[in-house]
Amino acid sequence: MAVFQVVNRTTGDHFTCQEGQSVLKAMEQRDLKCVPVGCRGGGCGFCKIQVLEGHFECGKMSKRHAPPEAVEKGEVLACRIYPLTDLIIECVPLPEAAPAKQTTKNR
Amino acid sequence: MKKGVMRPGHVQIRVLDMDEAVKHYTDLLGMIETDRDDQGRVYLKAWTEVDKFSVVLVEADEPGCDFMGFKVVDEAALNQLEKDLVDYGVGVEQIPAEELKDCGRRVRFTVPSGHAFELYADKKYTGKWGVSSVNPEAWPRGLQGMKAVRFDHALFYGPELAAVYDIFVNVLGFYLAEQVLDPEGTRVAQFLTVSMKEHDVAFIHHEDKGKFHHASFFLDTWEAVLRSADLISMTDTSIDIGPTRHGLTHGQTIYFFDPSGNRNEVFCGGDYHYPDHKPITWKAEDLGKAIFYHDRVLNERFLTVLT
Numbered sequence: 001m002a003v004f005q006v007v008n009r010t011t012g013d014h015f016t017c018q019e020g021q022s023v024l025k026a027m028e029q030r031d032l033k034c035v036p037v038g039c040r041g042g043g044c045g046f047c048k049i050q051v052l053e054g055h056f057e058c059g060k061m062s063k064r065h066a067p068p069e070a071v072e073k074g075e076v077l078a079c080r081i082y083p084l085t086d087l088i089i090e091c092v093p094l095p096e097a098a099p100a101k102q103t104t105k106n107r
Numbered sequence: 108m109k110k111g112v113m114r115p116g117h118v119q120i121r122v123l124d125m126d127e128a129v130k131h132y133t134d135l136l137g138m139i140e141t142d143r144d145d146q147g148r149v150y151l152k153a154w155t156e157v158d159k160f161s162v163v164l165v166e167a168d169e170p171g172c173d174f175m176g177f178k179v180v181d182e183a184a185l186n187q188l189e190k191d192l193v194d195y196g197v198g199v200e201q202i203p204a205e206e207l208k209d210c211g212r213r214v215r216f217t218v219p220s221g222h223a224f225e226l227y228a229d230k231k232y233t234g235k236w237g238v239s240s241v242n243p244e245a246w247p248r249g250l251q252g253m254k255a256v257r258f259d260h261a262l263f264y265g266p267e268l269a270a271v272y273d274i275f276v277n278v279l280g281f282y283l284a285e286q287v288l289d290p291e292g293t294r295v296a297q298f299l300t301v302s303m304k305e306h307d308v309a310f311i312h313h314e315d316k317g318k319f320h321h322a323s324f325f326l327d328t329w330e331a332v333l334r335s336a337d338l339i340s341m342t343d344t345s346i347d348i349g350p351t352r353h354g355l356t357h358g359q360t361i362y363f364f365d366p367s368g369n370r371n372e373v374f375c376g377g378d379y380h381y382p383d384h385k386p387i388t389w390k391a392e393d394l395g396k397a398i399f400y401h402d403r404v405l406n407e408r409f410l411t412v413l414t
Contacts, residue, residue, distance in 0.1 A: 037408070038368070038408060038411075038412040039345060039364040039368030039369075039370070039412055039414070040345035040364060040368070041123075041170070041345055041364050041365065041366050041367050041368030041369075042123060042367065042368055043123070043169070043170040043171075043364070043367045043368020043369060043414045044368050044412045044413060044414055046408075046411070046412055060123040060124050060367075061123070062123065062168070062169040062170055062367075062368070062414070063168035063169050064168075064169040065169075
């Protein structure tokens with residue numbers, strides 16, 4: 001079975017992903033947290049990433065979070081992509097999903 | 108039930124892949140497929156439910172909940188509630204009988220949190236699945252997976268909780284069973300009931316309209332909740348959190364996701380409610396304990412991962 005390297009350029013983390021395994025699942029198996037984990041079903045948009053280099057297959061994803069024009073540009077959900085080659089990815093800032101984390105404290 | 112709204116009757120859930128979804132809701136949750144329609148929708152019920160269906164799955168481009176329906180006691184109550192909604196300024200839409208198979212006419216309305224609800228009086232009575240209505244055995248053989256007892260309630264995330272409260276309490280006759288108040292006294296969560304259950308529908312404040320947090324299914328025992336956790340591992344199903352206990356309602360629970368990312372809950376126990384009960388209040392600053400009674404810490408996902 002083929003094994004591919006996934007490098008997260010935002011965090012510097014890298015991990016291996018088996019053929020047929022989703023990028024998010026491979027990351028979780030290695031106890032890494034470099035991509036946010038949500039529903040793991042292509043529905044919530046939490047694990048959105050930008051694929052900078054490499055090829056992959058896609059499972060079904062919510063069109064709200066991964067519209068076809070974004071998928072074309074490699075903006076996909078990590079829970080629903082399956083590498084065909086080594087991948088370089090980067091994190092995409094969460095949209096409305098995590099307002100608490102974007103709040104800055106004044107003191 | 109003072110205005111004639113009786114109980115949760117159905118929920119229509121959008122899924123990305125119908126085959127995967129049907130397998131999840133039947134093989135894992137243990138619901139029974141009762142019909143399909145020419146739109147490709149699949150109708151399901153849990154075994155103790157007396158009407159033909161409680162969950163309708165529809166394939167769509169994005170997951171979430173299309174609407175939740177409440178059954179009312181009779182046509183007269185439906186007519187009165189429809190009039191009351193219109194008089195209150197809530198726009199209603201008529202959904203003709205048989206738009207959902209074997210369901211009577213439905214009155215649909217959208218509340219200010221962005222969620223659609225329906226009222227209806229008639230649905231085909233098929234009786235409990237697998238047991239007779241005369242000298243019934245304790246339970247039917249042949250149930251799958253978690254053996255869900257009934258569709259119990261749903262939790263929605265959205266804005267304008269006060270306006271939603273007014274419609275459910277003042278127009279539809281629900282009671283506020285539990286609430287979460289922030290330090291300024293603003294209600295940021297409301298658990299509403301028309302029955303003795305601690306909630307039939309619940310809302311938590313969120314800036315985005317129309318978000319679906321979970322559909323919940325009742326189980327008899329804590330043992331059954333633990334067994335569900337085993338099944339979630341056996342099937343490598345995406346888990347959210349649990350098994351644990353809620354502070355709110357005190358139910359014992361586990362959360363997981365269907366293959367399209369819609370959250371499900373199975374739970375047992377929980378408090379009861381009579382109309383003379385005053386609302387239970389949880390403080391927002393203790394939200395961790397209110398939601399997850401054992402950990403007393405929120406997992407970020409519970410507040411932000413929605414469909």
